[in-house]
Amino acid sequence: MSDSVLIAPSILSADYLRLSDELEQVSSADLIHFDVMDGHFVPNLTFGPDMLRAVAAASGLPVDAHLMVSNPDEVTEKYLDAGASIVSFHYEAALHAHRLVQLIKDRGAKASIALNPATPVSVLEPILDDLDMVLVMSVNPGFGGQTFIESTLRKLRRLRRMCDEHGVSPLVEVDGGISARNVAEVTASGANVFVAGSAVFGSADRAAAIADIRANAVAAVSKTA
Ligand SMILES: O=C(CO)[C@H](O)[C@H](O)COP(=O)(O)O
Numbered sequence: 001m002s003d004s005v006l007i008a009p010s011i012l013s014a015d016y017l018r019l020s021d022e023l024e025q026v027s028s029a030d031l032i033h034f035d036v037m038d039g040h041f042v043p044n045l046t047f048g049p050d051m052l053r054a055v056a057a058a059s060g061l062p063v064d065a066h067l068m069v070s071n072p073d074e075v076t077e078k079y080l081d082a083g084a085s086i087v088s089f090h091y092e093a094a095l096h097a098h099r100l101v102q103l104i105k106d107r108g109a110k111a112s113i114a115l116n117p118a119t120p121v122s123v124l125e126p127i128l129d130d131l132d133m134v135l136v137m138s139v140n141p142g143f144g145g146q147t148f149i150e151s152t153l154r155k156l157r158r159l160r161r162m163c164d165e166h167g168v169s170p171l172v173e174v175d176g177g178i179s180a181r182n183v184a185e186v187t188a189s190g191a192n193v194f195v196a197g198s199a200v201f202g203s204a205d206r207a208a209a210i211a212d213i214r215a216n217a218v219a220a221v222s223k224t225a
């Protein structure tokens with residue numbers, strides 16, 4: 001995790017019957033994005049902690065767990081036990097966000113809060129200084145293959161300003177509808193961790209898809225520097 005940008009393929013869009021092969025094909029990425037959906041916070045069901053443990057062992061890349069669950073206060077520890085390197089829980093679901101952030105950090109993982117598209121970044125004001133990462137959802141959570149919501153760019157710029165005011169620089173992850181086509185403007189707006197599900201696993205050459213996203217993001221970083 002040393003580069004200026006991090007690429008995180010979402011295995012939500014992988015071929016589950018060939019998962020170890022799929023993980024090998026995305027080994028040039030920086031993180032494996034692992035979408036946990038509980039059928040309650042979002043209208044879809046995916047993976048649990050045992051699956052995360054298996055993915056972490058098979059991949060070797062750090063696992064970036066995105067918990068789309070109604071009860072993060074109860075289940076976050078299970079994903080830490082399973083080996084998550086980054087844990088994002090949703091602001092909209094957490095009862096005790098500060099306590100959860102401390103738990104994640106005490107366990108040696110990076111702590112992140114995810115925001116739905118309709119949740120303003122201002123809600124992070126009291127806790128921003130404690131976060132290792134902020135996950136800005138650029139689609140409504142629950143499904144892969146959706147269209148990037150354009151107002152996310154404004155939200156990212158607002159988050160950047162807020163971070164500058166606080167004198168902090170957490171990672172800023174964007175999730176939903178990211179591809180080589182739009183990653184430059186998303187980078188220019190302030191993001192540096194890019195989740196890509198369908199853009200990577202929908203491509204015949206996963207490594208080339210990752211390289212294209214990375215190249216466009218890195219070019220945008222050098223332009224803004
Ligand atoms: O959290 C998610 C959906 O809730 C996924 O990480 C995201 O949708 C990735 O898929 P795509 O890149 O195809 O939009």
Ligand SMILES: [Fe+2]
Nearest residue numbers: 035066175195
């Ligand atoms: Fe996600």
